[in-house]
Amino acid sequence: MSINIIIAGPRGRMGSEAVNMVHNEDSFELVACIDRKHNGMSMNEIDGLPDIDVPFYEDPEECLQQTDADVLIDLTIPEAGFVHTKLALLYDVRPVVGTSGFTPDQIDALRDLSNSHGTGCIIAPNFAVGAVLMMRFAKEAAKYLPDIEIIEKHHDKKLDAPSGTAVKTADLIKDARESKQQGHPDEKETMDGARGADTDGIHIHSVRLPGLVAHQEVLFGGPGQTLTIKHDSYNRESFMAGVKLAVNKVMSMNELVYGLDNILD
Ligand SMILES: NC(=O)C1=CN([C@@H]2O[C@H](COP(=O)(O)OP(=O)(O)OC[C@H]3O[C@@H](n4cnc5c(N)ncnc54)[C@H](OP(=O)(O)O)[C@@H]3O)[C@@H](O)[C@H]2O)C=CC1
Numbered sequence: 001m002s003i004n005i006i007i008a009g010p011r012g013r014m015g016s017e018a019v020n021m022v023h024n025e026d027s028f029e030l031v032a033c034i035d036r037k038h039n040g041m042s043m044n045e046i047d048g049l050p051d052i053d054v055p056f057y058e059d060p061e062e063c064l065q066q067t068d069a070d071v072l073i074d075l076t077i078p079e080a081g082f083v084h085t086k087l088a089l090l091y092d093v094r095p096v097v098g099t100s101g102f103t104p105d106q107i108d109a110l111r112d113l114s115n116s117h118g119t120g121c122i123i124a125p126n127f128a129v130g131a132v133l134m135m136r137f138a139k140e141a142a143k144y145l146p147d148i149e150i151i152e153k154h155h156d157k158k159l160d161a162p163s164g165t166a167v168k169t170a171d172l173i174k175d176a177r178e179s180k181q182q183g184h185p186d187e188k189e190t191m192d193g194a195r196g197a198d199t200d201g202i203h204i205h206s207v208r209l210p211g212l213v214a215h216q217e218v219l220f221g222g223p224g225q226t227l228t229i230k231h232d233s234y235n236r237e238s239f240m241a242g243v244k245l246a247v248n249k250v251m252s253m254n255e256l257v258y259g260l261d262n263i264l265d
């Protein structure tokens with residue numbers, strides 16, 4: 001039996017990669033797309049998209065009502081992604097969400113809905129296995145070297161800053177070390193933003209440049225030494241093994257999980 005999948009954001013950089021991955025996977029079936037353009041058209045009628053006969057819906061609720069789907073993959077923007085994920089849970093379709101930029105309150109609301117419906121949901125700020133390991137190693141290192149700064153670097157089409165990965169990394173580090181103020185107690189920015197964002201004393205610096213894809217360095221400093229843990233995604237294929245794993249895993253889940261690390265064996 002194949003897993004029936006809806007993709008939201010099929011024309012995007014990640015969405016188009018996910019369309020190819022789902023289409024090429026024997027046990028997956030792409031059954032519909034949610035797109036804010038091309039309502040009522042089939043993918044194979046739209047210029048520049050693969051020759052796949054699958055319907056496009058502008059209205060996410062109409063899509064969920066009319067489609068026999070098991071899983072929704074959302075790769076859009078946080079505002080739309082939140083609505084899609086909520087609706088999918090209401091229709092008992094399991095969301096696999098890569099969209100970054102949800103607020104903690106939004107994640108809590110989706111967790112409540114997922115858990116009360118008993119419908120599995122995976123929200124993963126980063127689907128690349130190497131990035132998950134970077135976060136895991138950073139959490140471990142934070143126990144021994146608690147002075148930490150994060151530099152995340154992305155392509156200049158990215159809408160949210162800091163990245164979901166940087167936020168998740170900082171959250172993991174907060175679980176592993178005591179809250180602390182970093183840098184000089186009297187330090188003063190003479191130019192706004194010079195020290196980056198500050199979450200519980202951890203500073204996050206966001207770089208946006210053409211040519212980049214998705215990169216992060218976690219820097220640790222101690223007396224006479226530094227440690228750098230670094231991950232680079234050079235293309236969007238790097239995320240697809242994680243998306244595939246999440247689709248398979250979510251089928252047997254009945255609650256929300258935040259972060260791919262929680263489903264890696
Ligand atoms: N978890 C992970 O591993 C990864 C997550 N991401 C995240 O995935 C998301 C998508 O990234 P990326 O593919 O680079 O972005 P793109 O901008 O390339 O794609 C976003 C897609 O969402 C669509 N969209 C925008 N607004 C709406 C709306 N209101 N309703 C429905 N669809 C909408 C866009 O359509 P239109 O063209 O009409 O604007 C576009 O097709 C981002 O949040 C990004 O941070 C990215 C890489 C990896």
Ligand SMILES: O=C(O)C1=N[C@H](C(=O)O)C[C@H](O)C1
Pocket residue numbers: 100101125126127154158162163164165166213214215
């Ligand atoms: O927008 C991107 O490209 C990416 N977004 C995710 C994030 O915000 O962390 C994951 C990855 O870094 C690529």
